[in-house]
Amino acid sequence: MTVSSYSPNTLMIRKLDSIFPLTDEEKQALQELPVQGKALKPDEDLVRIGESPTRCCLILEGFMCMYKVTSAGNRQILALHVPGDLPDLQSLHLKVMDMSIAPVSPCKVGLIQHEEIYRICERYPRLTAALWRETLAHASIIREWMLNNGQRDAYTRIAHLLCELVVRLKAVGLADNSPIDLPITQTELADATGMSPVHMNRVLQALRANGLIESKKAELTVPNWEKLREAGEFDPLYLHLGERRDLHPSKSQGQQWS
């Protein structure tokens, strides 16, 4: 099944390489990984809480989300995932899913058997570190969300979330031209920020009225990045995008990573 203009592997390699520079040999090994393409309809969960998947998922196109639901039926979106992300990478070591993963827009994903990942990590230990780091960076994002949702008022909170999405999309080359494709409903944004859809709508209007964003349908324009950044108190440190390392630092002790 052809699923994207890029091979699934190419996208994954580019992503890992950007986090954690790979050798040609490692790239070659990744290129040969069997990856099964799959298209996801909205409302079709990729994995559900309680399940024990035997493969991981790489997002090729579209947005996905991690979520949990209370017994009262309230949904909290715990993370948004963009193309290049590996949303259920944790299933490698946490055998039962503690949350569900679903598309927020029509998606195309690549599925990779756990065994294949174990195998390649065994041969190339740096890949283990790269993948581990990937899960850590996502944990960092969730922590920032917790600060955001717990301590900032609605206006700041939404501005912050939009800043994050823009930066993360830029990092994978999906926010280069001005109207950014952002296929997320207001209800989903509300579930991600822990507020009601009604209030989300009103605050978005306020952001528009103040000229911080322009938005129609699934598109977002940021006329003045600096103003939005300020409104959202946004500092991209927690995204860990700037950090590179040369693997096992035992070989270059004490080095600073700025």
Added chain:
Amino acid sequence: MTVSSYSPNTLMIRKLDSIFPLTDEEKQALQELPVQGKALKPDEDLVRIGESPTRCCLILEGFMCMYKVTSAGNRQILALHVPGDLPDLQSLHLKVMDMSIAPVSPCKVGLIQHEEIYRICERYPRLTAALWRETLAHASIIREWMLNNGQRDAYTRIAHLLCELVVRLKAVGLADNSPIDLPITQTELADATGMSPVHMNRVLQALRANGLIESKKAELTVPNWEKLREAGEFDPLYLHLGERRDLHPSKSQGQQWS
């Protein structure tokens, strides 16, 4: 410096072994890891956001917390750590800290150089998996907190948090006798659940009035676990305490982990 009745290493080994059964050889290697004991005064941060530590910390005694602060000065506690936890394990692969870590009570910790961990993981790859899994399990806890703080009302939220603490302390043998030692102030609980100290106080009183908890000073008693569990909608799945695995599953493909 003698810091605990147990050797730091023994505690760490017991912890890792409980997550991920170790071989005698691995235990021996861990036993020989150089661990530097240190006592932490309250208000003395272990690491601060922006820093790049060269060692990790194992909690031997006392509670610690991860936190972040908004520019307005509001603190969100992102995680509570109990003895046996490795709160800054992520610094192994994320070179700049995206949050701070501080004691919530007088603490004793063991410090381990990153290089030592790299070295031992290189020789015993199963340890890599064990530590990775440890970071993943903590990420799962933070996700549950996000659901808790974002979607549950104050009463349920606090009940949930107390349930979690009791279960986690039981898991490391620190909640066996009835009055559980819980050296956390109401202000800290408030910062963890994203509410005001005043409201935290009132909800705790409600929990006491309903007979779900008894508490004085730094001690907590749960007269009726089932009632507290129900009030907090608590399901320990997300703690991933029951799961065991036999390392690289490539050797036993398709096995189910119940």
Added chain:
DNA sequence: CGAGCTTTTGAACGCAGTCAACAATTGTGG
């Protein structure tokens, strides 16, 4: 063109925050 989302608007309510003062407890130094 109509069914079903998604977005928008209005009005009323309520949970939790804020402010301020006081009580209880803990810690500290004389």
Added chain:
DNA sequence: CCACAATTGTTGACTGCGTTCAAAAGCTCG
């Protein structure tokens, strides 16, 4: 060991941010 300082816990009154409910208006797509 006691007196004083500092922190933590408690109470009351008022406020307000965000929720809820309900209905209408716009879109999207079969």
